[in-house]
Amino acid sequence: MxxxxxxxxxxxxxxNEHLFQDTQKALEAIVQRYRPGEDIHGALFAVEMKNLALFGYGIKGFMLSMVEAAIQITEGRVTAEEIHEIIALGKAMMEAPVxxxxxxxxxxxxxxxxxxxxxxxxxxxxxxxxxxxxxxxxxxxxxxxxxxxxxxxxxxxxxxxxxxxxxxxxxxxxxxxxxxxxxxxxxxxxxxxxxxxxxxxxxxxxxxxxxxxxxxxxxxxxxxxxxxxxxxxxx
Ligand SMILES: [Mg+2]
Missing domain, CATH: 3.40.50.1000 (HAD superfamily/HAD-like)
Structure with a gap:
């Protein structure tokens, strides 16, 4: 019954998942300005998993993990303007059509x-x-x-x-x-x-x-x- x-x-x-994967590609393009050819998948996933218990699931936590991963992968060279770009990517995800x-x-x-x-x-x-x-x-x-x-x-x-x-x-x-x-x-x-x-x-x-x-x-x-x-x- x-x-x-x-x-x-x-x-x-x-x-839903395509939004995350497309945004990850956009983040990769930002990071590749410093590290040409860099595949960010592993590094970003590791940061996300480390943050999951603190941030939970969702776009806001993903945004913060993207910022953290960008700082980490570029060894602190990513600029404030680029961090702003990353936040804009997250905001666009939140407003994407369902x-x-x-x-x-x-x-x-x-x-x-x-x-x-x-x-x-x-x-x-x-x-x-x-x-x-x-x-x-x-x-x-x-x-x-x-x-x-x-x-x-x-x-x-x-x-x-x-x-x-x-x-x-x-x-x-x-x-x-x-x-x-x-x-x-x-x-x-x-x-x-x-x-x-x-x-x-x-x-x-x-x-x-x-x-x-x-x-x-x-x-x-x-x-x-x-x-x-x-x-x-x-x-
Ligand atoms: Mg599901």
């Missing part, structure tokens, strides 16, 4: 009414609230939860607060560690819908062996999967 469907937002309902993925509106329309539909997204509360508003999708969700990270404890707290049974819940998202694995741990269903780009932090090694783990090529396949689960199939 399934009565609740929870969705991730970034790279599940709308495009570009929905294919099938999103049809899929949300198909599950609404049949299931309790909620949104669970991690990140900065200002960024995420603004994207949800600008997406035009807010009306599809009974609850919207913006959390600092996604692990089994955080999901459990959300479900308890709303009287949701994890074993009757399907969580749909593009990240195995954030969206799928914690749900399986709680006895629920995890549906992985991979996005074309993947942040290294969200990578995973091996697929779980669980009949509650499902993978779809696209979000539009979700209503049929839910039908199969409701009719007692393994999906």
């Amino acid at each position: 399934i009565d609740t469907v929870a969705f991730d937002a970034d790279d599940t309902l709308w495009h 570009d929905l993925l294919d099938d999103v509106e049809q899929t949300l329309g198909a599950v609404k009414g049949r299931f309790r539909v909620i949104l669970i997204t991690k990140g900065d509360i200002v960024d995420q609230t603004s994207k949800i508003e600008r997406s035009g999708l807010a009306g599809h969700f009974e609850q919207v939860e913006i959390v600092p990270r996604k692990d089994a404890g955080i999901y459990r707290a959300i479900f308890e607060r709303h009287g949701i049974a994890p074993e009757r819940t399907v969580m749909v998202g593009n990240s195995m560690p954030s969206d799928v694995l914690p749900m399986l741990e709680l006895g629920g269903h995890g549906v992985h819908v991979p996005y074309t780009l993947l942040w290294a932090h969200e990578a995973h090694d091996e697929d779980p062996e669980s009949e509650r783990f499902h993978r779809l090529e696209r979000l539009g396949e979700l209503p049929a999967l839910l039908d199969r689960l409701l009719s007692g199939g393994q999906g």
Whole structure:
């Protein structure tokens, strides 16, 4: 029995990772003025991971990590004007249009009414609230939860607060560690819908062996999967 469907937002309902990857390329161009040919990926990722516990997920933390990485890679030679350029890159990310993925509106329309539909997204509360508003999708969700990270404890707290049974819940998202694995741990269903780009932090090694783990090529396949689960199939 399934009565609740929870969705991730970034790279599940709308495009997000390309903004980070494009901005990283722009940062690389700034840094290459000092270090021609430098690939900044590893250095920036290391700074981001070091800062994650302090800054959390989101664009503001990414901006600060970009500044820190630029100072580090250029050995302090990056100018105040260039730091201003980096901050402008971050601000542009915050104002970028919310570009929905294919099938999103049809899929949300198909599950609404049949299931309790909620949104669970991690990140900065200002960024995420603004994207949800600008997406035009807010009306599809009974609850919207913006959390600092996604692990089994955080999901459990959300479900308890709303009287949701994890074993009757399907969580749909593009990240195995954030969206799928914690749900399986709680006895629920995890549906992985991979996005074309993947942040290294969200990578995973091996697929779980669980009949509650499902993978779809696209979000539009979700209503049929839910039908199969409701009719007692393994999906
Ligand atoms: Mg996501």
